Amino acid sequence: MIVNFLLIVPLLTILVLLLIQNTQYTKPIALAGSVIQLMVVIGVLLQYLAVSSFNNGAMLLQTDVVWFSPLHIHYHVGVDGISIVMLLLTALIVIAAILVSWKEALLQKEFFILLTLLAFGAYGFFIAIDLFLMFFFLEIAVVPKFLLILIWGSGKKAYSATKLVLMLIGASALLFMGIACLYYNEPDGLQTFNMLQIAQMQLPYAVQITLFPFMFIGFGVFTALFPFHTWVPDGHSAAPTAGSMFLAGISMKLGGYGLLRLVMFLVPAAAQFYAPYIILLAAIGILYGAFATMVQKDLKYMNAYSSISHCGFVLLGIGMLTPVALTGAVLQMVSHGLMTALFFAAIGMIYSRTHTRIIKEMSGLLVYMPFIGGLFILAGLASLGLPGLSGFTAEMTVLVGSWQQPVTAYRVATIVAAASIVITAVYVLRAIGTVLMGKSKEYHDDTPTDARWYEKWAGSILFIGILVVGITPFLLLKLISPAILYIQQTIFK
Amino acid sequence: MHYYLHLLLPFKQELLLLIAVFILLLVQIFGNKPQQEWTMQWMNLLLLITVLTGFWQVGYATDVSAMFQLTPFSAFEKSVLALATYLISLQAYKWLLHHEHMIEFYVLLLASLLGMFCMLSATNLLFFYLGLELSTIPLAILANFHLQQKQSSEAxxxxxxxxxxxxxxxxxxxxxxxxxxxxxxxxxxxxxxxxNTFSILAFVLFFTGLLFKISVVPFHLWTADVYQGAPVTVTAFLSVVSKASILFVLLNFLFKVFHSFAQVWHVMVLILLLLTIIIGNLFALRQQNFKRFMAFSSITQIGFILIALLGQNMAGSAAVVYFMVVYLFSNLCIFGVIALVAATTGKENIDDFKGFYQTNPFLAWVLLLGLFSLAGIPPTAGFFGKFFLILSGIQNARYFPWITFAALNLMVSLYYYLRVVVVVFHRESAAEIATIHIPQPVKLSFFICVAGVIIAGVGSWIYTYIYSLASAVF
Structure with missing residues (x-):
């Protein structure tokens, strides 16, 4: 029952935001909604822990209501460990995104409504069991981004917004064809969208092989699969800060999460068949993303390209299909979400003060803004995998898991992926060096100030998340591992 | 007395319109002209009653020497058409209020609707043809209702x-x-x-005649010019009501009369729908005039609707009727805004809407919802509509690659709908259109349309209801 509140709370928030006339209450209401949502997520977590026995990765706390009865479409939601981890991530990033936009002056009401709508889509996606429902929420989480970029963005915003939405909707079209075809090819003409039920039945091998590319590319575009990553840099750099945080922190995770579900429930046999291709694309993405990042001049572009590289690790983990690698993929999703959100938040704060994002035009900012500079450094260090921060645990887990696959080609891919960390260090340290260190510029009338209270809160929330994942990953593993074991059983049964 | 009532009851929707048409004619000939606004309100009420009677005491009935048949399904279809006409009539308020031929407008509009009703209930080709002509000829006169404009006569x-x-x-x-x-x-x-060859030839001729009316490529050439030249209200009627009626009729013909021809017409429909989607999309990309843009957009939508015809009878027909309900709400969201803007400022180009959001946020949201629904984006009903259309079309695995191609075309159509959104939310320069006052009836129509766009999707009972009606017939 409590799972449904994950959807009810954002809807109510949107409704209240729509109804109030006085815009000065907009931000407090949006923030209150997101905090209540975090509490609901924690409530879900506690209840999940109470009812789950730890060897069981099944979906719990389910609600199942018939929605479109002639087509066997249900409103069917539930959570397992992986979804709860993603829900926590979403809740944290949404709070941080709302805090970061505290000074948003233009069309506040619309801004926060769209942000909450995005969150609504993400929450729904992470708890959906019915494929139609999942697809529905996935699409809901696409179009508000278009408006966010178009109205509040900067730079080539109309171009970037259109490109982003077209690529994501094109991917959705493929995904949709995959789902629809799956629906008609179930044994005994069952025609259900229920993932759990599909997992129980043996889909014919030929069907799995045919459908996998559709769904894989569909979800892959969302998670910046090479060569469908081109929406990432444009979209992220044109978006407003909260939008970029949301895009990198949550939207790109929708694809990764979807792929996990795909691999675990829908077409496990095909996943094994296609694993080499997934790994190849992931390795290219990791290396390409890292090299492309090195030549970026704009901070946001830099972070966007590095996201491509980092999301490659998620794909690599999924392609390897070992329990450790899959666990690493989930950890990497969380880690990357928190870390890029923090990075984008820091970049947004710097940009709002210096009015430039070009790396070369800044230097020695640490003097003026120690707190923001600190956040920037920490996000950078998490990105390059400093032990103690989230990037290290996540990427290490992926790499260790990948090495367990004794195939030579896979090991080459693993080595390539590991080598990218060095490149990451190069661009992160270089950016930190140029932007924060060095001789400070003289400012005459508008000396940059340090973070305000809302920015401090936003940064701290994300940073605490990074520390928790980095230092005590076992807390998350307790949630993730049973679900991953469950996958293991479905794939190799 | 009771016997006659019983006899007339199946015709109640048709009779309502017929009586109204005659009263209007008599008023026009003999009476003092009543106040414009008063008449319009009565007409709106009449249309609303026509909608509601579609849900009251509907059963199966056959009459007029078995030429006329009423089923709950056809009564629902008629209600859908009447609902669209009702909304269009509400939206025409500003334009009609000072139009000298307002009464003639309603006479023709209702007569056309009556023709469509006859068409939907026909079980005989003669009766069907009668209805078809009754619905078409008044439309041509209506297209000329911008009396001073040459373009309108050309249309x-x-x-x-x-x-x-x-x-x-x-x-x-x-x-x-x-x-x-x-x-x-x-x-x-x-x-x-x-x-056999002869019957296929007959079928092709017959089918082509119908395809002309819903402007399937390559029979679409008249569409853009007529849409552009006609008054917005009439364009809306053409693009929603007229097309819906022919599509409902097509369901009847393809799934029932020409059922044994399924192999033949499946291939035809597949080729036509691919052509329609591609051509409609390509031409919509670069249109400047909003009505012309909507013409090509509606051509593309017809292409998507045809997908469902490839599926199984029940799911296919339910998907088509459901999509038409959704399409009605979404298209009328857009046409309502265009009509209001055109009636107030006379502007009809997409670029005139630059910065529209700055001055008319409410209208901009209505427009946006309509566009998103046409593009098939959730949570609007258009998403469900498109999903069900394609889902029922894909049932036959042979068409999977072609329909995948069609589905990818959704991306192209999304592009041009978003182009309008980009213009509407333009912020760099001042708005071209000043704040527009929205009259009450128009406001009402917007609320109905917006509610429809949101509820018709998420509220699954509408689809379920349509499906139950369809399963009784097909």
Missing amino acids: AFKFIVSASFASALLLLGISFLYGCTGTLSFNGMADHLVV
Whole structure:
């Protein structure tokens, strides 16, 4: 029952935001909604822990209501460990995104409504069991981004917004064809969208092989699969800060999460068949993303390209299909979400003060803004995998898991992926060096100030998340591992 | 007395319109002209009652020497058409209020609707043809209702020429069909039709005549000019009501009368729908005039609707009718805004909407919802509509690659809908259109449309209801 509140709370928030006339209450209401949502997520977590026995990765706390009865479409939601981890991530990033936009002056009401709508889509996606429902929420989480970029963005915003939405909707079209075809090819003409039920039945091998590319590319575009990553840099750099945080922190995770579900429930046999291709694309993405990042001049572009590289690790983990690698993929999703959100938040704060994002035009900012500079450094260090921060645990887990696959080609891919960390260090340290260190510029009338209270809160929330994942990953593993074991059983049964 | 009532009850929707048409005519001839606004409100009420009667005491009935058949399904279809007409009539408020021929407008509008009702209930080709012509000819006059504009007369002329051409083909098809089967009744034809060269020729002629009316490529050439020239209200009627009626009729023909031809028409529909989607998309990309843009957008939408015809009867027809309900709300969101803007400022180009959001946020949101729904983006109903159309079309695995191609075309259509959104939310320069006052009836129509766009999707009972009606018939 409590799972449904994950959807009810954002809807109510949107409704209240729509109804109030006085815009000065907009931000407090949006923030209150997101905090209540975090509490609901924690409530879900506690209840999940109470009812789950730890060897069981099944979906719990389910609600199942018939929605479109002639087509066997249900409103069917539930959570397992992986979804709860993603829900926590979403809740944290949404709070941080709302805090970061505290000074948003233009069309506040619309801004926060769209942000909450995005969150609504993400929450729904992470708890959906019915494929139609999942697809529905996935699409809901696409179009508000278009408006966010178009109205509040900067730079080539109309171009970037259109490109982003077209690529994501094109991917959705493929995904949709995959789902629809799956629906008609179930044994005994069952025609259900229920993932759990599909997992129980043996889909014919030929069907799995045919459908996998559709769904894989569909979800892959969302998670910046090479060569469908081109929406990432444009979209992220044109978006407003909260939008970029949301895009990198949550939207790109929708694809990764979807792929996990795909691999675990829908077409496990095909996943094994296609694993080499997934790994190849992931390795290219990791290396390409890292090299492309090195030549970026704009901070946001830099972070966007590095996201491509980092999301490659998620794909690599999924392609390897070992329990450790899959666990690493989930950890990497969380880690990357928190870390890029923090990075984008820091970049947004710097940009709002210096009015430039070009790396070369800044230097020695640490003097003026120690707190923001600190956040920037920490996000950078998490990105390059400093032990103690989230990037290290996540990427290490992926790499260790990948090495367990004794195939030579896979090991080459693993080595390539590991080598990218060095490149990451190069661009992160270089950016930190140029932007924060060095001789400070003289400012005459508008000396940059340090973070305000809302920015401090936003940064701290994300940073605490990074520390928790980095230092005590076992807390998350307790949630993730049973679900991953469950996958293991479905794939190799 | 009771006997006669019983006899007339199946015709209640038609009778309402018929009586209204005659009263209006009498008023026009003999009476003092009543106040414009008063008449319009009565007309709106009448249309609303027509909508509601579609849900009251509907059963199965056959009458007029078995030429007329009422089923709950056809009563629902009529209600859908009446609902669309009601919304269009509400939206026409500002334009009609000072129009000197307001009464004639309603006479023609209702007569056209009456023709469509006859068409939907027909079980005999003659009766069907009667309805078709009754629905078409008033439309040509309506297209000319911008009395001072040459473009409007041009639109009317193009419409009547292409409509009569289509009718000629249709009539030839009908006579061939009579030659094939020796009967004009639908049931008789369904029983006697055998696939041979002659009957296929008859079918093609007949089918082409209908395709003209819903402007499927390559029979779409009249659409853009007529849409552009006609008054916005009439364009809305053409693009929603007129098309919906022919599509409902097509369901009847393809799934029931020409059922034995399924192999033949499946291929035709597949080729036509691919052509329609591609051409409609390509031409919509670069349109400047909003009405012309909507013309090509509606051509593309027809292409998507045809997908469902490839599926199984029940799911296919339910998906088509459901999509038409959704399409009605979403299209009328857009046409309502265009009509209001055109009636107030006379501007009809997409670029005139630059910065529209700055001055008219409410109208901009209505427009946006309509566009998103047409593009098939959740949570609007258009998403569900598109999903169900494609889901029912894909049932036959042979068409999977083609329909995948069609589905990828959704991306192209999304592009041009978003182009309008980009213009509307433009912030860099001041808005071209000042704040527009929204009259009460128009506001009401917007609320209904917006509610429809949101509720018709998420509220699954509408689809479920349509499906239950369809499963009783097909």
